[in-house]
Each structure stands twice: as structure tokens, then as C-alpha cells.
Amino acid sequence: MTTQExxxxxxxxxxxxxxxxxxxxxxxxxAMADALIARADPILAANALDMEAARGTISEVMLDRLALNENRIAGMAQGVREVADLPDPVGVVLNRVDRPNGLVIQRVSVPMGVIAIIYESRPNVTSDAAALALKAGSACVLRCGKEAHHSAAAIVAALKDGLSSAGLPSEALQLVKDTTRQSAGELMAARGLVDLLIPRGGAGLIRACVDNAAVPVLETGTGICHIYVDQWANQTMALDIVENAKCSRPSVCNAAEVCLVHRAIAEEFLPKLRRRLTEDRAAAGLPPVELRLDRSAAAVIPGTPAGERDFDTEFLDYILAVKVVDSLENAVDHIAAHSTGHSDAIVTGDERAAHAFQQRVDSAAVYWNASTRFTDGGEFGLGCEMGISTQKLHARGPLGLAELCSYKTIIRGSGQIR
Structure with a gap:
């Protein structure tokens, strides 16, 4: 079947x-969740084909994004069940105005229609996106990267079984077979067929959709996420947060890429940071983090000198850019110049500093004393997510059910004329 069909x-x-x-x-x-569990064996067999083809062509970190196992399939099924437990976003009265002339005007949430998602090598996005789009009352068209296509096809086959068993059309869930750039271009050009296009992946994919699409695009952003360790930080807490934000899963968009350290504590904190992220991790058999240091940080600890683009790079790997700043204001200015507006955090015991940081940093999620890794639909109570929006219209942050709906205005009268 062609993409147009x-x-x-x-x-x-x-x-x-x-x-x-x-x-x-x-x-x-x-039923879709049950089908994922029931068809785990063919899904894992399909994933094994993808893993075999990708091994040696993508990094180990990216292979981890691609890999499925029984626990990850169980997690996918649980995510679908959690979406089922959430309130229906369709038909919600968002606003009501009773006019003096007797007109009753209501703004009511409605489905988008057909939501298309272009994504790369994370098979779990297949079930997350399908569950959210379908619960939001829309048809869903998925176009994954070539690395994950066998996995996605097996997952979609299971989901279609569940969809049709409840009497809903299996055609409401489609997987594009063509993984070349042509199919992506067809989705971008599909005016009248696609009501909303969501790219979920690297900066190149997102920019291509934003620049070239003739259909409405909801931009999900790359994550150059910052942790600012203030002079009043609990340093043990800061070490825990930085390691979690960088190392728990470095291949995802809410992983930290930059650590900013206040100059007043740099000589004390930076050796602790290096020990935690390099020596301690290596001793524990874990991948150490390569620290890319600005001049001030390099004067305190050994590491790789930061290059011109290191503070503007989403590494998606065990690499962390480190910079010493003179003040909270300098940290905020650096973030304003280099952040992608995804997730940024301050670690401090000073409530006034935290308040100033959270007010001034213009990102979708701004944390005080917590890891940026929490920017996630499940962690925010949304069940799962379609992606993380870094734009301001019409949605920002994790995209859940409400963000996948539009609205229309319903007016009830009794013969009024103007």
C-alpha cells in the first residue's frame, strides 16, 4: 500500500x-495492551532483526534505544493501560459564556482528525503514539526510521488486533512502509489528509518538518538540558542529580548535556563531580562520562577542552559539557543563549535564587532540586507522551491527551439575529 493510499x-x-x-x-x-503481551514473541523476533541490522552502524547508546525485551514490552502495555485510565479529553467544555442576548457560547474540545508522527529508532514510541492519538479520538499514521521498522510493524499488527476487537476500524492505525525520505516528504505535503504532523527525533528531522511541511506541525524539541549548581547547593544532592540527569539514560532528550557550576564552589565541587562521573563509575563497571571543560573548569580538574560547539550540542551520549559561571545571572544568560527550551534545573538551598531561576529561564520545564529526567508524560501523570514540545503554540512540554485535541465553538440560541 502506498503512503497516499x-x-x-x-x-x-x-x-x-x-x-x-x-x-x-x-x-x-x-485489548491493545493485552495484544502486546500476547504477541511478545513475534515482536521480540522482529526487534532482533532490527538489532542485527543496526549493530555496528549506530552507537551502543542508540542501540539501547532500539532494543526491546519482555520488561520493555510490559512497560509499553502498561503505558497503554494508563492512557485507558485517563479521562477522555474529547467533548470537554473548556469555556462557557452566557451573553446578555441569550446566546450560550461554549468552547468544546474535539479530535484533531488524522495525526501523523515521524519518529526514529525507539519502538516504544509506536505504542505510546497510537494509544494517545486513538484515545484523543483521532486516526494515527506512524512513520518510523528504517532501524526500527521490523519492530514497529510487529507492534502495529498487535495493536490493530486490539483495536478491531473493540469494534473500531483497524484502518485508524497505519504504519508507513516506505522509510525513505520520500515518505516523510509525502506526510509533510499531505494537506487535506494530515491534520497534525508531529516529528519526534533529532534536530535534523525536526528542522526538516518545521521548514518544509505544508501541514500543521507541532514541534518537539531537541534537549540541550542544563543543570546549574548554585553556590548554596547541597553538593551531595547536586552530584546525585547530575549523575541521574546525565547517566540514567543518556540517549533521551531530557538527559542533561551541560553542567554550570558557580565559581564560589568550583574548586570544591568540580573534583567531586569528576570523581563521581569518571572514576567511581569506571570502578563500578559503568561507562564513565567524558567531561568537556571550559577554561575555568579545566584549571581545576583534568578533562577534554570544550570545543566551539560543545555547549550547543545534544550529545545523547556519556559526554557532559562543564562551565564555571560567576553568578546565577551568568547561568541564566548562558542558558538563554544555548538552551533549546526543553528542561533546565537549578540545585540550590536558597529559595530566592530558585525562584529567580525558575522565573527567568524560559524553558518548557524548569526544575528546582530535581533531575531533568522527569520531563516525561508518564512522570507528569499523562500516562505516556507524544513528545516534548519546546514551542509555545499550541502546547508546551510533554504532549498528552489534552494537547492532542483541538476545539470548536458551540453556540446555542433561541432565534437571535444580529
Whole structure:
């Protein structure tokens, strides 16, 4: 089936999805979750094909993003069940105005229609995106990267079984077979067939969609996330937060890429940071972090001199750029110049400093004494997420059910004329 043909099928199914009641959508989601577990063996077999083809062509960190196992499939199923447990976002009255002339004007949430998602090598995005789009009353068109295509096809086959078992059209969930740039271009150009396009991946993919799409695009951002360790920080807490933000899963967009350290504590804190991220991790058999240091940091600890682009790079690896700043204001200015507006954090015991940081840093998520790794739909209570939006229209931060709906205005009158 060509990309145009499957888009036509998705469009033909969107009315049925928009009219589906909450009970039917939830029954479909629960059946989809059950199908993922029941079909774990063929999903893992398909993933093994993807892993074999990708090994040696992508980094070990990116291979980890691609890999599935029984626990990850169980987590995918749990994410779908959690979406079923969430309130239905469709039909919610967002605002009501009773006019003096008797008109009752309501703003009501409605489905987008057909939501297309272009993503790369994370198979779990397949089930997350499908669950969210379908619960939000929309048809869903998925286009994954070539590295994950066998995995995604097996996952979609299971999800379609669950969808149809609840009496909803399986055509509402489509996977694009063509993984070349041509299919991505077709989705970007599909005016009248795609109501919303969401790119989820690296900076190149996102920029290509934003620059070239003729359909509405909801931009999910790359994550150059910062941890600022203030002079009043609890240093043990700061070490825990930086290691978690950098090392718990470095290949994801909410991983920290930059650590800013106040000059007043740099000589004390930086040796601790190096020991924690390099020596201690190596001794424990864990990948050490390469520290890329500005001149002030390099005067305190050994490491790799920071290059011209190191404070503007989403490494997605065990690499951390480190810079010494003179004040909170300098930290905020650096973030304003280099952040992608995703997630940034301050570690401090000074409430006034924390308040100033959170007010002045213009990112989708701004933390005080917590890891940036919490910027996630599940962690924010959204079930799972479609991505992290770093734009300001129409949604910002983790994209959950509410953000996947539009609205229309419903007016009730009694014969009024103007």
C-alpha cells in the first residue's frame, strides 16, 4: 500500500474515531495492551532483526534505544493501560459564556482528525503514539526510521488486533512502509489528509518538518538540558542529580548535556563531580562520562577542552559539557543563549535564587532540586507522551491527551439575529 493510499484509509476512519465513546475507546486500548503481551514473541523476533541490522552502524547508546525485551514490552502495555485510565479529553467544555442576548457560547474540545508522527529508532514510541492519538479520538499514521521498522510493524499488527476487537476500524492505525525520505516528504505535503504532523527525533528531522511541511506541525524539541549548581547547593544532592540527569539514560532528550557550576564552589565541587562521573563509575563497571571543560573548569580538574560547539550540542551520549559561571545571572544568560527550551534545573538551598531561576529561564520545564529526567508524560501523570514540545503554540512540554485535541465553538440560541 502506498503512503497516499494509507493516508486515504486513515482519513476515511477518522469520523468513526471521533464519534467513538469513552467506553469503546478504553476497551480498545485495554485489548491493545493485552495484544502486546500476547504477541511478545513475534515482536521480540522482529526487534532482533532490527538489532542485527543496526549493530555496528549506530552507537551502543542508540542501540539501547532500539532494543526491546519482555520488561520493555510490559512497560509499553502498561503505558497503554494508563492512557485507558485517563479521562477522555474529547467533548470537554473548556469555556462557557452566557451573553446578555441569550446566546450560550461554549468552547468544546474535539479530535484533531488524522495525526501523523515521524519518529526514529525507539519502538516504544509506536505504542505510546497510537494509544494517545486513538484515545484523543483521532486516526494515527506512524512513520518510523528504517532501524526500527521490523519492530514497529510487529507492534502495529498487535495493536490493530486490539483495536478491531473493540469494534473500531483497524484502518485508524497505519504504519508507513516506505522509510525513505520520500515518505516523510509525502506526510509533510499531505494537506487535506494530515491534520497534525508531529516529528519526534533529532534536530535534523525536526528542522526538516518545521521548514518544509505544508501541514500543521507541532514541534518537539531537541534537549540541550542544563543543570546549574548554585553556590548554596547541597553538593551531595547536586552530584546525585547530575549523575541521574546525565547517566540514567543518556540517549533521551531530557538527559542533561551541560553542567554550570558557580565559581564560589568550583574548586570544591568540580573534583567531586569528576570523581563521581569518571572514576567511581569506571570502578563500578559503568561507562564513565567524558567531561568537556571550559577554561575555568579545566584549571581545576583534568578533562577534554570544550570545543566551539560543545555547549550547543545534544550529545545523547556519556559526554557532559562543564562551565564555571560567576553568578546565577551568568547561568541564566548562558542558558538563554544555548538552551533549546526543553528542561533546565537549578540545585540550590536558597529559595530566592530558585525562584529567580525558575522565573527567568524560559524553558518548557524548569526544575528546582530535581533531575531533568522527569520531563516525561508518564512522570507528569499523562500516562505516556507524544513528545516534548519546546514551542509555545499550541502546547508546551510533554504532549498528552489534552494537547492532542483541538476545539470548536458551540453556540446555542433561541432565534437571535444580529
Amino acid at each position: 494509507l493516508l486515504q484509509k486513515a482519513k476515511a476512519s477518522k469520523a468513526a474515531m471521533a464519534l467513538a465513546d469513552t467506553d469503546r475507546k478504553n476497551r480498545a486500548l485495554l
